[in-house]
Structures are given as structure tokens and as C-alpha cells.
Amino acid sequence: MSTLGRRAATTAATRRGIIDAARELLATHDWQHFTIEAVANRAGVTRVTVYNQVRSKRGLLDAVLADLVDRAGMDQLLTDTQHLSAGEACAAIVQRTCLFWHSERELLRALFGLAAVDHDVASILEQREEWRGKQMQSLVRRLAAESAPSFDEADVLAGVTAVTSFVTYDALGPIADDPDRAAVLVTHLVRSLTD
Template sequence: MSPRQYEMGRRKAAVDETRARIIRATRDLLVDDGVVAVDAIARRADVSRATVYYQFGTKTGLLEALCDDLAARGRIEHIAEAFARPGPRDALAGFVRAMAGFWGADRACIRRLHGLAALDAEVGQVIAARDERRRMGAEVLAQRLAGGTGHRRLGVLIFTLTGFAVFDSLAEDGETADAVPTVLGLLDAAIAGGPVDRRMPPETAGS
């Protein structure tokens, strides 16, 4: 390795360490104080405010990086593995288990993020975008499970039952994985009952 390559590698490692320290500071401040304030994050990470913006561009960029870190720790790649399963019921089970793993990665932080989403527009925007991805995944699963018939409400049900609030409430003081049998049981009951749209009262089926 040439001296130039060594120096470039050393600088990259320093940048990566600074970036990771800022993300950790964001997480800790959020859990401890329930806020995402760039000035406070910079102080906690022992960097300048300009460094935070240099690394992440905007507060939204910082929030996205925090969510990406949560996703990595929650092994979110298991969702793609679930969708690759040939059987729709196996895919659903894999999706539910993957969401349980993701939500369980750092419940204190995720709980704070979801609570703050209603009060902070930038947090709300980031959470809404990620919820939309999950909603689209739920819709795909519903289409596979319902065979194209009555899948719309089944998609809503999958989306709702794989949300953080459901796993957090069912797990209580245990692990989010403990909620998987209950969530799958509820979904299996809905699927066994036939097309979800047809099971709704006439006045609500088209709402």
C-alpha cells in the first residue's frame, strides 16, 4: 500500500467514525430527551454543527441515516428473503418475523421516533415514507394470498398488524418476536375466512 492510499484509508476511517458517533448521539439524545435538535446532537457527539450538516446535509438526512442504522441492526434484509419465498403463506410468515426483528432492534428509540412523528414534521416525513414502503409490501403479499380477489382490505390488515405499535404492545416487557404467533394467528384467521372485502358489511365494503 502506498503512503497516499494509507492516508486516504485513514481519513475515510476517521470520517466513518465521526458519522457513526453523530448517529449514536442522535439516538441517545432522542431516547434520553425525546428531541432531535442538531445543536444538541453536535454537542453530544463533540463535533461542530457544521460537521453534522457536512455529513448528512439536512436534519432529514440525519434522520434517514438513523433509520438506516436501525434497519441494519434489525436485519431488515430479511424482508427481501421473505418475499423471495415461493409460497405466499411462507412469505407472509417471513415478513411478520422480519418486522418483529426490525421493531425489536431498539424499541426505546423507535418508540420515541414514532411518538415524535406527530410533533416534528421532518420526523413525521421520514416515518411516513418508511411506512409507505411497508404498506406497499403488505399490498404485494395480500395480492399473492388472495389471488387477486378481495386483497385490498387484507393488505390494510397486514400493514396494520405489522406496525410497531402492535408488536410493542403485544410484546410488553418481553421480546417483539413473542408477538409473532399472535399476529400470524390473526392474519391466518382473516385469510381462512375468505376474501376480506366480502366479509365486510355492505355499507363499509366500498369505503
């Protein structure tokens, strides 16, 4: 391996360690303990290294969320379901979304709670929700092409985005402990809005 290749691999491993340390801190500690210094200590690097990788606490949080989405393949939902009928795509997208919400429930619960009191957290989550809303818009259009929804597209989209959100998933209580059961219910809600 060339020197550049080794350097790139080392940089990637350092970034991975920082993101993993940040994720662990977010999931297991109060927000006030989520600092650049605490992440650096947990990752075994200096604060300067963390700043070089992510630039700020906000950048660190954004990197953690981007990593979660990437690992779960959430940015591939539309591509992965394009060969399916709209109804099958709906079920598959809801299923994967519920699995994602379930697997990251503790971390996301903490972040959505923090969004009520921290502008940076709220802003980052809002950006992620806008992106998710665009995915839901594509799904709603596919579903509308197969049926004639009773509501206008913007209203249907608002409803679908709401019923597929983490906040709704988390509010399902014991049902959310079983992502497959939750997916059946949420798919039914989505289809009731789009049929």
C-alpha cells in the same frame, strides 16, 4: 491503505459516531434536547461536521432510521424469504418485524409519539411506512396466490399493514415484551386476513 482509503474510512467512522450519538439522544432525552449541537457534542465533532454529513435535523433523523432498518436487515425481508413458501415467508417476515419493533421499541415509541406534533418526524415516518407497505403488498400477493382471500386486495393490504405496524405491536402491551409470542399472534392475524 491509500490516502483516499484512509479519508473514506475516517468519514465513515465520523458518520457512524454521529448516527450513534443521535440514536442515543433520541432514545434517552426529550425531543427538545435533540439538536444538531447536542449530537455534535455527544459525537465529539463540530456542528459543521454534523451538517456536512446529514445537512439538517431532518437529515439526521432520516439517517438514524435508515441505519436502524439497515442494521436489522429490514430492507432484505423479501429477498431473504423468496425461497420459502408464502406461508413460511409470512411467518419469517412477521417474526423479524416483531424482533425489530421489540429491539427498537423505546426509540420508535418516542418517534411515533413525536409524529403527532412534529411535521418533519411525521413525514419521515410516513415515508418509511409507505416503503413498508410496498413490502407487505408483495407478501399479500404471494399469500393470495396460495388462497382466495375473502376481501379485495387493497382491503387485505390495509389490514396486513395495520396489524404488522409498530403502533399495533406497541399496543400489545405485555405481549410485546416477548417478540416471539407477539409474532405468533400477529402471524395469525395476517393469515386470518389472507386465507
